[in-house]
Amino acid sequence: MxxxxxxxxxxxxxxxxxxxxxxxxxxxxxxxxxxxxxxxxxxxxxxxxxxxxxxxxxxxxxxxxxxxxxxxxxxxxxxxxxxxxxxxxxxxxxxxxxxxxxxxxxxxxxxxxxxxxxxxxxxxxxxxxxxxxxxxxxxxxxxxxxxxxxxxxxxxxxxxxxxxxxxxxxxxxxxxxxxxxxxxxxxxxxxxxxxxxxxxxxxxxxxxxxxxxxxxxxxxxxxxxxxxxxxxxxxxxxxxxxxxxxxxxxxxxxxxxxxxxxVAEEGAADEARIRGLRDQLWAGLQALGDVYLNGHATQRTANHLNVSFGGVDGEILLASLAKVAVSSGSACNSATVAPSFVLKAIGRSDALAHAGIRFSLGRFTTSDEVEAVIAEVARVVAMLRG
Incomplete structure (x- = not known):
C-alpha cells in the first residue's frame, strides 16, 4: 500500500x-x-x-x-x-x-x-x-x-x-x-x-x-x-x-x-486550500488529547503542522507510522536519533522533542487523505499509549 x-x-x-x-x-x-x-x-x-x-x-x-x-x-x-x-x-x-x-x-x-x-x-x-x-x-x-x-x-x-x-x-x-x-x-x-x-x-x-x-x-x-x-x-x-x-x-x-x-498564478489559491486542510488535520489530532502544537499558532505557513504527542516514545511512534510519510524534523537530520534541536531550542522537554512529528501538506493533498491520516495516527497513538 x-x-x-x-x-x-x-x-x-x-x-x-x-x-x-x-x-x-x-x-x-x-x-x-x-x-x-x-x-x-x-x-x-x-x-x-x-x-x-x-x-x-x-x-x-x-x-x-x-x-x-x-x-x-x-x-x-x-x-x-x-x-x-x-x-x-x-x-x-x-x-x-x-x-x-x-x-x-x-x-x-x-x-x-x-x-x-x-x-x-x-x-x-x-x-x-x-x-x-x-x-x-x-x-x-x-x-x-x-x-x-x-x-x-x-x-x-x-x-x-x-x-x-x-x-x-x-x-x-x-x-x-x-x-x-x-x-x-x-x-x-x-x-x-x-x-x-x-x-x-x-x-x-x-x-x-x-x-x-x-x-x-x-x-x-x-x-x-x-x-x-x-x-x-x-x-x-x-x-x-x-x-x-x-x-x-x-x-x-x-x-x-x-x-x-x-506559484505566481496559483499560489494564493493553493495557500487557502492547504490552510483548510492543515486546520482539518490539527482538529483531528488535537482530539486525541495530550497533543502539543510546536511553534506559533498563527504566525506560520499554511503548509506546516509540527506537533508533539505525550505518552509515547518518539522513535517508536515514527517507525509505527509506516502508512504516513512524515518526518521528525528536517530531512537533513533524519539519520540522527537525537531530539530535534529546533524543538529543544523552543523549550520542549527531551520526551516531547523526541515525540515531535512534522506534518507538511501541499498542492496534491486531499481532504480524504487528511481523514485517513487522522485515523491512522489515532490508531497508532492509542496502541502505543496502551
Whole structure:
C-alpha cells in the first residue's frame, strides 16, 4: 500500500506541467543544447530558455533578472552568500574583526557555514534564541548588532515549525546598517508572497524542489543597487557574472522557471486550500488529547503542522507510522536519533522533542487523505499509549 505523503517540507513532487516542460529539453529533438554555446542555434535556443526561466523567477521575487544567480539549490546558495560576503570583505582588505548574526534554529545549510567561518576565518557568530513560539524578533537583531557586524542571516520560514520571521521589519532595521541581509527562503516560496524589494534583502536563497520544481537546482538573489560583493565559491569559466561557474542545466532551469510561474498564478489559491486542510488535520489530532502544537499558532505557513504527542516514545511512534510519510524534523537530520534541536531550542522537554512529528501538506493533498491520516495516527497513538 502506498503511504500518504505528508512530508512536502522535505520535498515536493514535481508538478506534471513542470515535468513536461523539462522533458522537452532532454533529447535530440528537444532543446538539449549547452546555453554557453554561442556559435549555433542549439546553444541560442537553450540560452533563451534559461533566460526565460531567470525572468520567471525574478518576476515571482519582484527582482531584476540580472539579480538571479543560478546554483544547485539552497545549500549552495547559503554557502555562496555567507562565505562569499566574508571572503569578499577579506579580499577587499578588511583585516579587522567580523561578526555575523543568525539564529539557533536555522537550517544546517546556514549553521554549518557559520561554524566553518568561525573556525577558518575567525568570524564571531551570535546565535539568537527563539521564544517559546519559535519566533526571532527584530528587537533581538537590533540588540545584537555591532559596528563590525557584516552579515545577518535568518530564514523567512522555519523548516521544522513553519514559523514566520518578520523579515520586512528586520530589512528596514538593517537598511541603516552596513550589514548585508541574507534570507534563506527555501521554505517560503510557494507558501507566502516573497518580495525582495519590500523585504529590503540583499541576498535570498531559493530551492526549486520545495515548490514543485526539480531537485538539484536553485538560485541566489544578489542585489544590484547597491551591488552586493561576493567571492565566488566555484571557479571554472566565469559563468553567472563570475559568481558561479559551471554548465547550466537547461532542463532543470526550465523546470524551476515553470514552477515559479505556477506559484505566481496559483499560489494564493493553493495557500487557502492547504490552510483548510492543515486546520482539518490539527482538529483531528488535537482530539486525541495530550497533543502539543510546536511553534506559533498563527504566525506560520499554511503548509506546516509540527506537533508533539505525550505518552509515547518518539522513535517508536515514527517507525509505527509506516502508512504516513512524515518526518521528525528536517530531512537533513533524519539519520540522527537525537531530539530535534529546533524543538529543544523552543523549550520542549527531551520526551516531547523526541515525540515531535512534522506534518507538511501541499498542492496534491486531499481532504480524504487528511481523514485517513487522522485515523491512522489515532490508531497508532492509542496502541502505543496502551
Amino acid at each position: 502506498k503511504a500518504h505523503y505528508f512530508d512536502y517540507a522535505a520535498s515536493t513532487p514535481a508538478d506534471p506541467r513542470v515535468a513536461q516542460a523539462m522533458a522537452a529539453c532532454l533529447t535530440l529533438d528537444g532543446n538539449f543544447g549547452n546555453p554557453a554555446s554561442r556559435s549555433h542555434r542549439y546553444g541560442w535556443q537553450a540560452e533563451q530558455a534559461v533566460e526565460n526561466a531567470r525572468r520567471q523567477l525574478a518576476d515571482l521575487l519582484k527582482a531584476d533578472p540580472r539579480e538571479i544567480v543560478w546554483t544547485s539549490g539552497a545549500t549552495e546558495s547559503n554557502n555562496l552568500a555567507l562565505k562569499g560576503v566574508v571572503e569578499a570583505l577579506r579580499d577587499a582588505g578588511e583585516t579587522g574583526p567580523l561578526h555575523i548574526i543568525t539564529s539557533a534554529i536555522e537550517h544546517k545549510a546556514v549553521l554549518d557555514p557559520c561554524k566553518w567561518l568561525a573556525q577558518h576565518q575567525g568570524v564571531e557568530v551570535t546565535y539568537l534564541t527563539p521564544d517559546a513560539d519559535g519566533l526571532i524578533t527584530p528587537q533581538q537583531v537590533a540588540d545584537a548588532l555591532r559596528p563590525e557586524t557584516c552579515l545577518v542571516s535568518l530564514m523567512a520560514v522555519n523548516n521544522e515549525l513553519g514559523t514566520l520571521t518578520d523579515v520586512a521589519a528586520i530589512g528596514a532595521l538593517l537598511s541603516k546598517h552596513r550589514a548585508v541581509f541574507h534570507v534563506d527562503a527555501a521554505q517560503a516560496i510557494g507558501k507566502i508572497p516573497v518580495d525582495v524589494k519590500a523585504w529590503q534583502v540583499d541576498l535570498l536563497s531559493v530551492s526549486a524542489h520545495k515548490f514543485y520544481g526539480p531537485k538539484g537546482i536553485g538560485a541566489l538573489f544578489v542585489k544590484r543597487e547597491p551591488q552586493v560583493k561576493l567571492a565566488a565559491q566555484i571557479h571554472g569559466g566565469g559563468h553567472e557574472r563570475g559568481m558561479r561557474s559551471g554548465t547550466l542545466a537547461t532542463h532543470q532551469l526550465v523546470g524551476l522557471g515553470e514552477a515559479a510561474r505556477l
